Amino acid sequence: MVGLLATLETLGSLFVIVGGFGWEWMTRLSGLFIAPVMLGAIFMVHLQHGWNSVNMGTGNMGKGMEFQFALLMIALYFLFVGNAHTGATQE
DSSP states (O other): OHHHHHHHHHHHHHHHHHHTTTOHHHHHHHHHHHHHHHHHHIIIIIGGGOSOOSOOSSSOTTOSSHHHHHHHHHHHHHHHHTTOOOSOOOO
């Protein structure tokens, strides 16, 4: 399982970088790879510690799901919107 997660995260991050140079399908695929990883991180590790990722004096010591949720939303944006080139045409 750890090997699969490492592969998905690595490919997802590489596809975000390469997709930024114009291959929108790679950007969308990166969202598809990263979103399930973040869902797993949220539900298997961080949900039990609540929302806040910063230590707000409640003793969660930065274990909350705030950062993973933000990464999940970015991954879903990449999946559904892609590169979102505005006003530019690719020829």
